[in-house]
Amino acid sequence: QVQLVESxxxxxxxxxxxxxxxxxxxxxxxxxxxxxxxxxxxxxxELVASITSxxxxxxxxxxxxxxxxxxxxxxxxxxxxxxxxxxxxxxVYYCNGLxxxxxAWGQGTQVTVSS
Numbered sequence: 001q002v003q004l005v006e007s008x009x010x011x012x013x014x015x016x017x018x019x020x021x022x023x024x025x026x027x028x029x030x031x032x033x034x035x036x037x038x039x040x041x042x043x044x045x046e047l048v049a050s051i052t053s054x055x056x057x058x059x060x061x062x063x064x065x066x067x068x069x070x071x072x073x074x075x076x077x078x079x080x081x082x083x084x085x086x087x088x089x090x091x092v093y094y095c096n097g098l099x100x101x102x103x104a105w106g107q108g109t110q111v112t113v114s115s
Contacts, residue, residue: 002026002104004095009109012085016113020080022095022106029053029073032098036069036080038091038111045094049080062088085113 003025012018020036028034035050049059049069057069068081078095090113095106 002097002099002102004097004104004106006093006095006106006109009093009111011112011114014085014087014113014115016085017081017083018085018111019082020093020095020109020111022078022080022097024076024078024097024104026076026097026099027073028071028076028078028097030099032100034069034071034078034098035096036078037094037096038089039094039108040088040091043091048093051078082111085111087113087115089113 005023008020033050033052036048037045038048039045049067051057051069066084071078092108092110094108097104
């Protein structure tokens with residue numbers, strides 16, 4: 001069973017930056033895709049960014065130009081660099097990975113953006 005552990009969340013002022021990390025217990029090189037999702041209070045979980053095994057990336061329109069997903073295969077870690085943070089980015093951020101038909105989730109890390 002693959003474990004994903006997120007870190008790097010916290011409280012930041014609007015306009016600030018954070019970098020989230022997701023450490024996997026399995027090789028992310030073999031994952032079909034890795035992604036970051038978020039869920040704000042009272043809202044559904046939504047995809048923020050994803051990166052495929054081939055390195056292709058995709059972003060939600062709301063974060064394009066501000067967030068960057070990347071990975072370090074040697075460290076089995078995926079990152080989400082978040083710049084120009086807005087209050088509406090406040091949410092619990094979850095790491096996700098897809099290995100074959102196995103879908104793994106992390107426990108989430110809270111990001112709070114204050115005005």
